[in-house]
Amino acid sequence: MSYVLFENEDDYQKIIDSYAKIADSSDLPPEFNTVLAVVYAKTGKIDESLAYCRKALTINTEDIRAYRILGLIQFLKKDLVGAKKQFINSIESSAG
Secondary structure (H helix, E strand, O other), X not given: OOOOOOOOHHHHXXXXXXXXXXXXXXXXXXXXHHHXXXXXXHOOOHHHHHHHXXXXXXXXXXXXXXXXXXXXXXXXXXXXXXHHHHHHHHXXXXXX
16 A cells, blocks of 8 residues: 655545545554554644554554654654654564
């Protein structure tokens, strides 16, 4: 899954609004949560991004992208030990 980068901040908000309507469905793939984590991070909503990363990882404990995003979020929150752990988890998941 690749992520689209938008020039207009409103485009990210449109994605959040659209995805939020179906976010609580239990039948969604973990990638759905990972995409929301990316979009929330890009709009500066770090806590929301963190929540969707964690949700993705409860569904799929080997979601490489979720570990990377989680590592970046923890880095932004100045949790360098936590960030390092998530980056290592990402590497281990990709090797596994």
